Amino acid sequence: MYNFDEIRNRKDTFSTKWNAHASDDIIALWIADMDFPAPKEVAEAIKSRMDHEIFGYTLIDDEFYNVFIAWMKKRYNFVVKREHIVTTSCVVASLGIAIASFASKDDGVLVMPPVYPPFLDLPRLQGLRRVDVPLIHEENENTYKIDFDLFEEKAKEAKIFILCSPHNPVGRVWTHDELKRMADIIIKNDMIVLSDEIHSDIIMPGYKHLPMGSISEVLNERLVSIYAPNKTFNIPGMPTSYNIIPNKELRDKFTNTLQSLGLTGQSITSTLASKAAYKYGEKWFDEVLDYIHKNYLFVCEYLKENIPNVKISKVEGTYLAWLDFRALSLGDAELKDFLLNKAKVNLKSGSDFDSINGLCFMRFNMATSRLVIKDALDRIKNAIEGLK
Numbered sequence: 001m002y003n004f005d006e007i008r009n010r011k012d013t014f015s016t017k018w019n020a021h022a023s024d025d026i027i028a029l030w031i032a033d034m035d036f037p038a039p040k041e042v043a044e045a046i047k048s049r050m051d052h053e054i055f056g057y058t059l060i061d062d063e064f065y066n067v068f069i070a071w072m073k074k075r076y077n078f079v080v081k082r083e084h085i086v087t088t089s090c091v092v093a094s095l096g097i098a099i100a101s102f103a104s105k106d107d108g109v110l111v112m113p114p115v116y117p118p119f120l121d122l123p124r125l126q127g128l129r130r131v132d133v134p135l136i137h138e139e140n141e142n143t144y145k146i147d148f149d150l151f152e153e154k155a156k157e158a159k160i161f162i163l164c165s166p167h168n169p170v171g172r173v174w175t176h177d178e179l180k181r182m183a184d185i186i187i188k189n190d191m192i193v194l195s196d197e198i199h200s201d202i203i204m205p206g207y208k209h210l211p212m213g214s215i216s217e218v219l220n221e222r223l224v225s226i227y228a229p230n231k232t233f234n235i236p237g238m239p240t241s242y243n244i245i246p247n248k249e250l251r252d253k254f255t256n257t258l259q260s261l262g263l264t265g266q267s268i269t270s271t272l273a274s275k276a277a278y279k280y281g282e283k284w285f286d287e288v289l290d291y292i293h294k295n296y297l298f299v300c301e302y303l304k305e306n307i308p309n310v311k312i313s314k315v316e317g318t319y320l321a322w323l324d325f326r327a328l329s330l331g332d333a334e335l336k337d338f339l340l341n342k343a344k345v346n347l348k349s350g351s352d353f354d355s356i357n358g359l360c361f362m363r364f365n366m367a368t369s370r371l372v373i374k375d376a377l378d379r380i381k382n383a384i385e386g387l388k
């Protein structure tokens, strides 16, 4: 049994999450990494390689691919062919490379805000047109659904669709019916899908992640499925990304972009971390997932009992909770300032995910010790009481 209650100071490690603020008294729950040590076999593999002290150019061996293929088969009964996989340094790099490979200036890129900010930024940074199909907030059910009428209409204006599956930040795990409907529209409009499935392993009990690649053979010809061990095993500081591209023409274009930008290859630590994680990390992962699920139940219960005017969307997947603070009647910037400087909790602003419908929402990272979560919620509760 691992002890996920343990709190380790991350401030001395150049942590993006914990070193974002000068004050030591702020609880950091914004960026999406876990505060838990990775499976111990990851550090063991790296330490043992470091002992060699020669760090020359290094091959990515067959095992790097085989452990991922075995994971996909075991967890999803999804068969991945080795020759379909192209690796990149991380998932955001994969998205950027794919967009650069398949779209030309002024092409449309369809996204469903609120969504992970690089989905919104990459098209703009590459001089493309962003085509938004906002998710519909079903407030009574505390969840979000796809606006299929708008999706169908907007698909006509887009060349690429970036799917977030499961969806960060609203926590949806898309059903077979939803994936199939999206696939049909994609095929009808001759589009290409980039399916970012980095959160696919983090699924709450009662839900099931379906790889987009398992939905339709026809769709597979226009699909890039993007996976990574980074979130699952908490190794985003040693990142990699496995891109499954069944269509040879698309795969060649993607590889050409990688080569033309000189972006092939990855560090020794990334290769070793991914291999050790997929090979030995399953028991650790099952335990951490159970702990995160209990954190989620704890957050729901705490809010209901103590801060009922802060609403939480149903989390079906990811370790991220999407909180609705609109009932506090603070402005968006005021809310951020209030949480950071009064409650001393750093959450990620909803407006980063959707500049219209994300206002006064916050994303709360639940992948930390339950003691830290309790402390953060107590601080938020006390600060809200101080408003009265």
Ligand SMILES: Cc1ncc(COP(=O)(O)O)c(C=O)c1O
Residues within 6 Å of the ligand: 032, 089, 090, 091, 092, 093, 116, 164, 168, 196, 198, 199, 228, 230, 236, 239, 240, 241
């Ligand atoms: C949907 C999604 N894609 C990609 C990433 C980042 O992946 P990477 O660190 O491998 O670039 C994140 C991180 O939060 C994410 O939520």
